[in-house]
Amino acid sequence: MNKSLVYISTIQFGYHIDAYKHCQYLKEDFKITFICFDYGYQKIKEIGIEIIYVPWKGSYVSKGIDFMKSCLKLIKSRKVDFIFAVYFPLVSLFKTLSPNKNIILDIRTGSINTSRKNRIITNNLIRFESFFFKKISVISESLALNLKLNMKKVFILPLGSDILSTKSKSFDSLRLFYIGTLDGRNIHQSIFGLKLFLDKFSDNNINVSYDIVGYGTEAVENKLKKAIEDTGLQKLVVFYGRKTHEESKYFFDNCNIGVSHIPITEYYDCQPPTKTFEYINAGMVCIATETQENKKIVNADNGVLCKDSPEGFCKALSEVSKDLVKWDSKIIRKTQSNSTWATISKNLKNYILNSDPKNYSAEKSKNHKTNTF
Known part of the structure; x- marks a missing residue:
């Protein structure tokens, strides 16, 4: 009989890609119970996973107390072999x-x-609470170092992606695509960068399009729409708003350049972006801002790094376009062949089943040196 695993996350099931994919791939090896808040979103069902919802109601404090009580009640009411708790305040x-x-x-x-004072307070709380645990998984080594965690306890559990498109891309034009949240990402700068590129290389007769899928606050979405209008690129740049996974597949199949535009700031620098993996595993060239984590993923075979400015984006487009025939979807995919959710979840399974972190250190070191997980 499979071991039991309680997966704790404050985010409703199916609305955080990491947790969703972990559970999808782990359910064959564990009897999984997932406990989370019910934000009122459409409920996503997954055969083989028991989902327990805690109502999202009351004050912030009362919500936290209700969630903690529900988790403790679950843990104490049945035999549980393993608990995987995604950090939230007072998780200790x-x-x-x-x-x-x-x-x-x-x-x-x-x-x-955006407040440095608030970041320091929150990160210090995360670090303090980590002292209570013998085993800690972290999304990136740079985040673990930034939080000053005990690295002897740390297992790197990175981001990845499924292969969202197996179609080989043709590189006879620039078909740009951005997908994801718009809040705090300054996507409007990439539109101004595209305008600079078109003005600078107007004689090259390169066909260009830019599809943007995502959502944000009303103010951020209006800023994006205004950038499209101000640049006069309404015929080339289309903002679609929110799309389902099924609807988004069209863009992964038909676009050939993925835009991973993340501001280069202290607080984003150590956060690996899902979209960078998604674009590359779909066989797309990736234009990515040169954050610390993007630098580990993007190379000469799969994309171009750039500054987080219109000028930087313009320069990246010129780099991509100056030799379009060199790009090859098969080569692009191979650069991140170990970053699929299936591979990552397999290593997570091995880590969970190993009760003593020390016994895993040799394997972890070997994997770290070879850039696998």
Whole structure:
């Protein structure tokens, strides 16, 4: 009989890609119970996974208390072999109230608050709470170092992607694509960068299009729409708003350049972006801002790094376009062949089943040196 695994996340099931994919691939090896808040979104069902919802109601404090009580009740009411808890404030209470439980603390992000003071407070709290756990998985080594975690406890559990398109791309034009949140990403700068490129290389007769799929606050979406109008690129740049996974597949099949535009800031620098992996595994050239984590992923065979400015984006487009025939979807995909969710989840399974982090250190070191997981 499979071991039981309780997966704890405050985000509703199916609306955080990491947790969703972990569970999809782990359900063959574990009896999974997923506990999360019910934000009122459409409920996503997954055969083989029990999902327990905690109502999202009341004050912020009462919500936290209700969630903690529900998790503790679940843990104490049945035999649980493993607990995987994605960090939220006061998660360390699980360990103090259930000291004998085999709990892995998972850290997906540090604070991305624009206030440095708030970031320091939040990151220090994460670091303090990590002291209570013997096993910690972290999304990137740079985040673990930034949070000053005990690296002897740390297992790097990175981001990845499924292969969202197997279609080989033709590189006879520039068919740009951005997908993801718009909040805090400054996507409008890429539109101004595209305008600079078109003005600078107007004699090259390169066909260009730019499809943008995503959503943000009303103010951010209006800023994006205004950038399209101000540049006069309404015929080339199309903002579609939110799309489902099924609807988005069209763009992964038909576009050939993925835009991974993340501001180069202290708080984004150590956050690996899902979209960078998604574009590359779809066989698309990736134009990515040169954050610390993007530098580890993007190379001469799969894309171009750029500054987070219109001028930087313009330069990246010129780099991509000066030799379009050199790009090859098969080669692009091979550069990140180990970054699929199937591979990452397999290594997570091995880590969960190993009760003593010390026994895993040799394998972890070997994997780290070879850039696999």
